[in-house]
Amino acid sequence: MNKILGIRNLINITLAVMLIGGIVFASGFGISLYWAQQEVTTEADMKIAANIDCIHTYVDGQLQRVEDAAYTLLCTEFGNTVRNNDSTARVMIDYRNFKKPSPQEIFHLLSKFLDSNPQVCGIAVGLEKEVYSTPDQPNGFAAYVTNVGGRKENLSLGAMHDFREKMWYNNAIKSRKPVWSNPFRETSHGRVVTCFSVPLYGDHDNILGVLAVDINTETFRNKCNAISPFPNSTVTLTDRDFRFVAHPDTTLLLQHVEQAGEYYNCNDFADSVKSKMEAHQSGHHTMRNASGDDVLFYFTSIERSGWTIAIECPKASVFGSIDRMRRDTIIIAVVSILIMVVCFVWLFRRIQGVALSKAGMERELKIAAGIQRGMLPDDASSLHRDELDVCGYICPAKSVGGDLYDYFVVDDKLYFGIGDVSGKGVPASLFMAVVHTLFRNLSAHDSDPAHIMSAMNEALCRGNEHNMFCTMFMGVLDLSTGKLNYCNAGHCAPVLRRGSEVEALSVKTNIALGVIEGFPYQGQETYLAGDDGVFLFTDGVSEAEDRDKTLYGDNRVLSALSAAFAQTDHKAKTTIDMMIDSLNDHVGDAEQSDDITMLMISYNGGRVHTLKLVNNINEVSQLATWVDKVIKDFNLPQDKAFNLNLAIEEAVVNVMNYAYDEPGQPITVEATMKCDELLVTITDNGKEFDPTNAADPDLDLPAEERPIGGLGVMLVRHIASEVKYERVNESNKLSLYFK
Amino acid sequence: MTLEITYNDDTVNAVLSGRLDTANSQLFAVEMQPLMDKADKHIVLDCTDLEFVSSSGLRLLLSLRKQTIAMGGDVTIKNVHPEVMQVFTITGFFSLFKFE
Numbered sequence: 001m002n003k004i005l006g007i008r009n010l011i012n013i014t015l016a017v018m019l020i021g022g023i024v025f026a027s028g029f030g031i032s033l034y035w036a037q038q039e040v041t042t043e044a045d046m047k048i049a050a051n052i053d054c055i056h057t058y059v060d061g062q063l064q065r066v067e068d069a070a071y072t073l074l075c076t077e078f079g080n081t082v083r084n085n086d087s088t089a090r091v092m093i094d095y096r097n098f099k100k101p102s103p104q105e106i107f108h109l110l111s112k113f114l115d116s117n118p119q120v121c122g123i124a125v126g127l128e129k130e131v132y133s134t135p136d137q138p139n140g141f142a143a144y145v146t147n148v149g150g151r152k153e154n155l156s157l158g159a160m161h162d163f164r165e166k167m168w169y170n171n172a173i174k175s176r177k178p179v180w181s182n183p184f185r186e187t188s189h190g191r192v193v194t195c196f197s198v199p200l201y202g203d204h205d206n207i208l209g210v211l212a213v214d215i216n217t218e219t220f221r222n223k224c225n226a227i228s229p230f231p232n233s234t235v236t237l238t239d240r241d242f243r244f245v246a247h248p249d250t251t252l253l254l255q256h257v258e259q260a261g262e263y264y265n266c267n268d269f270a271d272s273v274k275s276k277m278e279a280h281q282s283g284h285h286t287m288r289n290a291s292g293d294d295v296l297f298y299f300t301s302i303e304r305s306g307w308t309i310a311i312e313c314p315k316a317s318v319f320g321s322i323d324r325m326r327r328d329t330i331i332i333a334v335v336s337i338l339i340m341v342v343c344f345v346w347l348f349r350r351i352q353g354v355a356l357s358k359a360g361m362e363r364e365l366k367i368a369a370g371i372q373r374g375m376l377p378d379d380a381s382s383l384h385r386d387e388l389d390v391c392g393y394i395c396p397a398k399s400v401g402g403d404l405y406d407y408f409v410v411d412d413k414l415y416f417g418i419g420d421v422s423g424k425g426v427p428a429s430l431f432m433a434v435v436h437t438l439f440r441n442l443s444a445h446d447s448d449p450a451h452i453m454s455a456m457n458e459a460l461c462r463g464n465e466h467n468m469f470c471t472m473f474m475g476v477l478d479l480s481t482g483k484l485n486y487c488n489a490g491h492c493a494p495v496l497r498r499g500s501e502v503e504a505l506s507v508k509t510n511i512a513l514g515v516i517e518g519f520p521y522q523g524q525e526t527y528l529a530g531d532d533g534v535f536l537f538t539d540g541v542s543e544a545e546d547r548d549k550t551l552y553g554d555n556r557v558l559s560a561l562s563a564a565f566a567q568t569d570h571k572a573k574t575t576i577d578m579m580i581d582s583l584n585d586h587v588g589d590a591e592q593s594d595d596i597t598m599l600m601i602s603y604n605g606g607r608v609h610t611l612k613l614v615n616n617i618n619e620v621s622q623l624a625t626w627v628d629k630v631i632k633d634f635n636l637p638q639d640k641a642f643n644l645n646l647a648i649e650e651a652v653v654n655v656m657n658y659a660y661d662e663p664g665q666p667i668t669v670e671a672t673m674k675c676d677e678l679l680v681t682i683t684d685n686g687k688e689f690d691p692t693n694a695a696d697p698d699l700d701l702p703a704e705e706r707p708i709g710g711l712g713v714m715l716v717r718h719i720a721s722e723v724k725y726e727r728v729n730e731s732n733k734l735s736l737y738f739k
Numbered sequence: 740m741t742l743e744i745t746y747n748d749d750t751v752n753a754v755l756s757g758r759l760d761t762a763n764s765q766l767f768a769v770e771m772q773p774l775m776d777k778a779d780k781h782i783v784l785d786c787t788d789l790e791f792v793s794s795s796g797l798r799l800l801l802s803l804r805k806q807t808i809a810m811g812g813d814v815t816i817k818n819v820h821p822e823v824m825q826v827f828t829i830t831g832f833f834s835l836f837k838f839e
Binding site for chain 2: 617618619620621624642643645646649650653697699700702706709711712714715718719
């Protein structure tokens with residue numbers, strides 16, 4: 001019981017429940033997490049793409065607006081637009097008809113441009129001397145207006161240096177088309193600006209001037225800083241040379257990304273991203289930065305300026321919601337499993353309670369079975385009787401059964417019985433206990449089996465509301481004589497052992513106990529000689545079934561008994577063991593359906609009284625006392641005493657007179673019961689002498705002619721029912737039988 | 740076994756009591772010698788207290804009877820127990836004695 005519902009099992013089962021619950025939760029959680037991750041990834045893609053678009057639109061829009069403004073200025077003030085063959089536009093200046101505004105007018109023009117384009121922080125125009133020159137700028141004119149915190153500064157660049165050497169001018173000359181410079185830091189104001197330079201073409205594809213417009217990249221930085229698709233995400237803008245134009249860390253401005261470090265140095269970046277970025281493609285990639293954090297890296301290119309917008313989002317923040325969800329789900333799962341375990345333990349305890357009560361019942365049944373078994377005698381050795389060897393066997397189909405056997409000795413009589421109560425289990429066992437108690441109690445007062453059975457029947461019929469009944473066979477064996485009185489109450493007939501032979505015992509069926517009140521049970525009697533026996537059994541033996549429902553049957557009982565009795569060993573236990581083996585051979589692994597009970601009683605013969613004498617007439621006086629004792633011991637009628645005394649004395653005296661020539665020779669007298677007869681044997685080692693051969697004296701002779709001898713033998717013959725003489729092993733053995 | 744003998748004019752009364760078994764018969768043979776001597780008389784054996792008699796006892800009684808036949812006396816046995824009488828009957832001694 002403890003094995004099934006022990007704490008060890010509770011732990012095991014709880015662990016199993018936790019495991020199964022865990023697996024179910026984990027798989028459900030895993031699937032939902034996967035989908036959630038997919039969902040979040042898609043959403044993040046869209047969100048980041050939208051953010052990148054937003055920046056792209058803003059930056060590109062700003063650039064375009066500046067370009068458009070620059071073109072407009074050029075076209076209105078300096079030349080006109082001509083479409084190239086490749087559908088690009090170029091601005092031509094009709095330098096011959098150039099109306100040549102004054103430098104002041106040019107500065108004013110530029111200043112006005114700054115006013116109308118607030119995103120522009122500076123504007124410069126440079127013109128070759130063929131187009132325009134002033135006394136202070138004889139080799140070409142260059143004017144520059146910059147807006148420093150709302151205040152404008154005008155610079156006549158041509159007077160200060162050769163503007164043709166400068167990047168803003170040079171870029172356009174070198175590329176021969178409008179071009180955005182890489183951002184640079186102004187030496188004067190420290191602003192990081194990018195410059196749009198537009199060449200002014202003459203007639204012959206020659207460049208006669210450049211208009212350059214500066215944009216403070218701060219506006220892009222502000223834009224980038226304002227964008228944060230996910231917490232801790234970084235938005236950067238890099239120029240054509242992958243120098244930072246916008247980065248949250250302003251110290252990194254204009255630094256090359258590889259100097260900035262982090263993932264830009266990692267192999268992943270070099271392998272998958274860098275080449276794409278360099279080819280001005282868009283894309284995204286997941287990689288691990290130097291700190292070991294996984295990041296999502298999105299990038300796209302601004303074609304107009306060759307810049308790259310990149311958004312770097314730590315995966316942790318992208319999937320933060322997932323992580324939160326995961327954490328919450330795990331907490332919920334753990335709590336659920338705990339609740340489940342608690343519920344389970346509670347339920348288990350309840351079941352265990354039920355099981356324990358069942359276990360308690362089973363334990364009580366076990367105790368009951370022990371008590372029941374304790375009612376039955378253990379073995380014949382407790383009887384301390386040499387005349388007897390008894391062995392009982394009981395094997396209930398359930399823990400308690402309705403079969404019983406019993407035997408005990410009172411006043412030199414063996415009382416024994418075997419019974420089978422209708423039904424099985426507890427009711428049968430209770431009824432059996434009643435039957436057993438009645439048997440014991442009634443047997444204490446009566447030695448007639450029929451009386452005992454009748455009295456038991458009366459007691460069992462009273463108040464027998466459940467119509468229980470009990471088949472029973474009981475016997476009373478007189479141990480001194482071998483006389484067996486028995487009575488059957490609807491039980492299967494026992495089998496007799498006569499030496500090594502099986503013999504059927506004639507049995508009146510009567511009727512089972514507890515069925516008919518007042519039924520006149522009839523007893524029977526027989527005699528057991530030494531080495532005889534009785535085998536009793538219940539129908540659990542004869543009706544034992546094998547797997548094919550074939551009964552063991554009476555024939556097998558008889559043949560198995562024949563085999564058992566044929567053994568030289570006639571111990572009761574040997575017989576029972578052989579029967580059990582035979583029964584097991586038949587039944588095999590089929591389930592036992594009924595109680596199986598057997599009882600073997602082996603009778604070793606009655607008591608033997610022995611008297612040893614020597615051949616001296618005076619010894620004869622001992623005979624009277626000895627015969628009295630035999631009569632008493634064998635319960636013989638007292639009125640036989642005289643004749644027994646007479647016959648035995650005559651026989652013994654006869655031996656004394658004729659067997660030996662020498663005095664002091666031994667004579668052994670033995671008395672025992674043979675069936676219902678007393679057998680007295682007189683043995684001597686003298687010369688062969690058969691008294692049975694002697695003729696009876698003639699009783700018709702007159703007194704004076706009567707012979708003096710021969711009377712003794714005649715008396716013996718007359719009194720004894722049978723006289724036998726044997727010469728055995730140099731001994732004379734005279735056997736006298738008395739009815 | 741005891742034997743008490745009283746003498747009258749014509750009869751000798753003997754009271755036989757106890758067991759007249761084989762062991763006692765030698766003693767009885769000695770004790771009944773007076774009876775053998777008076778075998779010419781009518782001997783009356785009172786067996787009221789005779790419990791047992793064996794063939795040895797019978798033989799002595801037979802020899803007494805033979806003596807009385809030889810000497811002209813007679814033997815009467817009286818008050819014999821049925822069991823003892825049975826022995827007389829079986830052995831045919833019933834016809835040899837007078838019983839009262």
